[in-house]
Amino acid sequence: MSSRPAGQKGPSAVQPITPVERRVTVHSTLRTQDGVAIDAAYHPGADPGVPAPDVAIVLAHGFTGDLDRPHVRRAARVFAQHAAVITFSFRGHGASGGRSTVGDREVLDLAAAVEWARSFGHAHVVTVGFSMGGSVVLRHAALHRGRTEARADAVVAVSAPARWYYRGTAPMRRLHWLVTRPAGRVVGRLGLRTRIHPHEWDPVPLSPVESVPLIAPTPLLIVHGDRDPYFPVDHPRMLAEAAAGGAELWLESGMGHAEHAADDALLGRIANWATSSPS
Template sequence: MSSLAEGSFHTSDASSTIRGPERATLRTSDGVRIEAVYEPCTACVSATAIVIAHGFTGSVDRPAVRRAARVFAQHAAVVTFSFRGHGGSGGRSTVGDREVLDLAAAVEWARGFGHTRVVTAGFSMGGSVVLRHAGMHGGRKEARTDAVAAVSAPARWYYRGTAPMRRLHWVVTRPVGRLVGRYGLGTRIHPEEWDPVPPSPVESVPFIAPTPLLIVHGDRDPYFPLDHPRMLAAAAGDGAELWLEPGMGHAENAADDELLTRIAAWLTGE
């Protein structure tokens, strides 16, 4: 799988007159169809839209993603979408590489509804994607983010230091594992290795400033230990805020409503 060229963003047009919930199919700059849902703020008229980037094997309709969307929608409009190879989207997952184009399409679509401020919140693989997206230079102004929150994100690629990550690498790298991913986990995975290897999250975060950055991680995360968020925060310098959450596990499944509310408040500046 080839790495993307920075700054190549595109999506289908969306009418700024639409104010109710809408499900649509977006098209990325490399031609992949992405399913997406727009939901207005349930308790406000907000200039901000939050774009949610789910974790590996997630999708727009997974219960944990819908729960996060419901909590966030109390503070801002929300866009959810399925990464390539997930849910009803086309293509095959590149596990964090070309998914940056999927996020860019969703961000640009959110701006099409008239929101002057669009922010991103990513979980696990989605956390790595929002970090890389925010750290990229160039590209369409409409596809850039105004603030970014990464939850349970890895700092570096090819990490195999925990049993869950060793299982994930088996799913991604082995033909039998990819069959398990397709038919057992509902995720279609690209069979080719990265060529070239894309910049890692820790290599990307120094370029995010002055965009506000929040890094959230649980101290009981079974996938990525605490050296990952600490490495990200150190690389970002003074431009990042780090929340280490006691008792929290991994990603959107482990983020309770109280934490999601705090993240939404941080993203919207409440």
């Protein structure tokens, strides 16, 4: 990993290779502050009459996802009915460079995507993260409050963990095997298109629950399913409690985990919240 702290500004965080055009879908490679190439796409919205043309939603996918995964593309299509949308692949995922740090340096990937959204002229940028991406949007909002070009104007965390190293469910124990064992990382690279960094965090990054108190007054929405097989409902409740009244909590009946479990109706409700949340 780079030795630069996650929130520290570095040289030229965003270097799009494709010219900006407002009404055309744009594909680009962004450069993060630590020099990682990030595969990204800008979707200008369903049509010129989209209800919130000044709003852009930056979609942060979950672990082992990328911008070309069907569930990520479906979420982007629903969001694009309400606003412009940035999708991107976190480092180590899909066509992006680098290796996944499972929520640590990914804050820099999100910062590059937010800055790119602002380069299109959007005054209101909302970050929406799923699972690992949910932890990243929380940490990003806490670490980038003072940087106008990289800050989020509102934040949505869907199916996010509250704390690190959680192994209380079978899916999370399998995920820890994938991340921490050499054989698991081979499975991740060959079977899941996810290249995982082999070293432990040093230092351990700010956790999601530690990040939440630093986000206010930025509007924050926490969304979680009561049937989530990865993170039980004590996780969203811990996050909401840490916000001390500064977050809205939606506990969704019957919902499982992240993008796969979020149906179009829920995604539409999230987009409505994102486009109506105050700056």
